Amino acid sequence: MTALSQTFSKEQTPARIHGLIRLAFLGAILLGFAGLLQGETAGPEKGVLLIHGGGNVNYQEFVALAKKASGNEQPVIRVITTPQGERRKADFQKGIPYRTVSGLKKIFRLKEVTELYTLSQEEANTPAFYQQLDNADAVYITGGNQCFLTDAFLGTETLAALQRLLDRGGVIAGASAGAQVQSSFMTRGDYTRRQILGDQKHQEGFAFVKNAAFDVHVEERAREEDLLELFRAKKSQLQDKNLEPLQLLGIGIDQGTAITVTRNQFRVTGKGQVYLFDPKQWNDDKDSWTYQTLQPGTTYDLKQRKVVEE
16 A cells, blocks of 8 residues: 555544644645735834935934933944945054044044944954944944945844844944845845846845835935836846745935834935835836835835825
């Protein structure tokens, strides 16, 4: 008797067979539910993200969030300058303060502001480096090139420490490159051309916001429709061959503009617009795909993908 025939032998009761069928049915439901969750956009369960489109940054907003998170007037802040790449290396080694560090100290009278810089995964895994994040209330990630960030930090103790910072209610802010890296799909991950899909080797971001893709400097660099290329991408253009682009939520941010993400909602601040690319609102005609814009003061629900009426 074969194994298959043994499975449904006379020795098994109808009740047992019915039980197996129920289990199989339940398993199919759970698998389907898991598939739905894969396409769900969500922010961090705890903590706050400040995601800025570049240009003139409102550091006052960042400082206010840091003070609120820490519960005191002297929050511990780390400024990650890794996106500056090799051009920062010499000045860092000489001890020349980075402008954001000196600005936060001088303008806002903050005392506990220090720089974190490395291009090495090996150093990013050393306690001397990542434990500085475990002592922080807030982190600011500078602009530059986001590839330096993912090459140095993906899969390291430093990225784990950033997640721990959020888990204890801290703040992670970033502008330009420091903003693009915060979504699960990282746009313009390329050391040279900086096209929307990048070099197809740097499309994985830090995923502080899941099932999302950020773009920055939108109006200033005429990037209003660039994210559409992501949603029309072929599998051969994607680093993750299992990724379904139409499950993502695209978010473009103008310069001088930011979104503040708390759990599954964000609020728009600044002087420009935010551009939303939601495939769930589109039909099969790719030529008709477009975006909607959000103005400063608007609150948006990431999970439900709709504006929150106030």
